[in-house]
Amino acid sequence: MKQEIDDLVGLLDGAASNATSIEQLSATSKFGLAQAYAMQKMLIDKRLARGEELSGLKLGFTSKAKMQQMGVHELIWGRLTNAMVVVNNGELDFSKYIHPRAEPEIAFRLSKDLADMNISKPLECISGVAVAIEIIDSRYKNFKFKLEDVVADNCSSAAYVLGEWKEPETSVQNLAITMKQNNDVVQMGNSDAILGNPVESLLTGLRLAKEYRVPLKNGMVILAGAATPAVYFEQGDRIVVTAENLGQVQLSSY
Numbered sequence: 001m002k003q004e005i006d007d008l009v010g011l012l013d014g015a016a017s018n019a020t021s022i023e024q025l026s027a028t029s030k031f032g033l034a035q036a037y038a039m040q041k042m043l044i045d046k047r048l049a050r051g052e053e054l055s056g057l058k059l060g061f062t063s064k065a066k067m068q069q070m071g072v073h074e075l076i077w078g079r080l081t082n083a084m085v086v087v088n089n090g091e092l093d094f095s096k097y098i099h100p101r102a103e104p105e106i107a108f109r110l111s112k113d114l115a116d117m118n119i120s121k122p123l124e125c126i127s128g129v130a131v132a133i134e135i136i137d138s139r140y141k142n143f144k145f146k147l148e149d150v151v152a153d154n155c156s157s158a159a160y161v162l163g164e165w166k167e168p169e170t171s172v173q174n175l176a177i178t179m180k181q182n183n184d185v186v187q188m189g190n191s192d193a194i195l196g197n198p199v200e201s202l203l204t205g206l207r208l209a210k211e212y213r214v215p216l217k218n219g220m221v222i223l224a225g226a227a228t229p230a231v232y233f234e235q236g237d238r239i240v241v242t243a244e245n246l247g248q249v250q251l252s253s254y
């Protein structure tokens with residue numbers, strides 16, 4: 001079993017490194033959700049051993065729109081690393097991904113280490129809020145997976161871009177969000193699609209980090225989950241996400 005799990009994690013790691021999709025692991029191996037989270041940790045530990053650094057945590061399937069698009073109806077979470085960061089207005093090397101999709105996100109920046117936080121006072125736990133773009137790139141063929149598959153695959157995490165940080169007091173409730181692909185508006189949504197209020201996502205992320213001992217530190221980021229379905233984009237495309245109160249964030253691909 002241990003060898004099999006190591007091999008499955010190796011398959012996911014190889015798929016991400018070589019930008020080559022693989023069959024769903026659940027098609028041929030039986031493993032549960034707890035095992036999937038353990039595999040996710042093993043997968044990220046490989047990246048950390050290669051010199052990447054943990055940069056935060058992301059939530060997934062925090063909106064009905066995303067659940068419906070992907071057919072998974074449970075909240076999931078994954079780990080972010082510094083290798084996933086693309087600067088605002090920066091460029092993404094399309095050849096490094098399998099079939100990337102973009103989605104609009106809200107990001108929180110932590111103001112202290114998790115160990116020093118009082119989660120009942122969320123405003124004190126953050127030093128900023130920002131609009132963000134997340135690039136997801138399932139390592140599975142046709143971007144199709146079951147819950148355990150996507151969790152083991154670190155929730156399809158591939159890259160993220162953060163807009164300018166705004167004051168922590170900036171309201172993230174009931175914000176209109178739009179995503180443009182080149183000159184077309186491809187998604188419109190509202191921040192309240194994220195668990196009724198993105199702050200709920202922040203709190204959920206902090207609770208999960210405590211439960212699973214994810215060593216979140218001052219300055220790290222929590223991505224709240226997309227408010228709208230994700231969109232495929234092509235090499236050369238430009239993605240722009242705008243959120244009321246938070247401004248704009250942009251990414252091009254080459």
Ligand code: OOG
Pocket residue numbers: 058059060061062063066070103134136137138150155156157224225226
């Ligand atoms: C899983 C990741 C979901 C979100 O914001 O809901 C996610 C996927 O859709 O491939 O990042």
Ligand code: MG
Pocket residue numbers: 058059060103105134136223225226
């Ligand atoms: Mg996301």
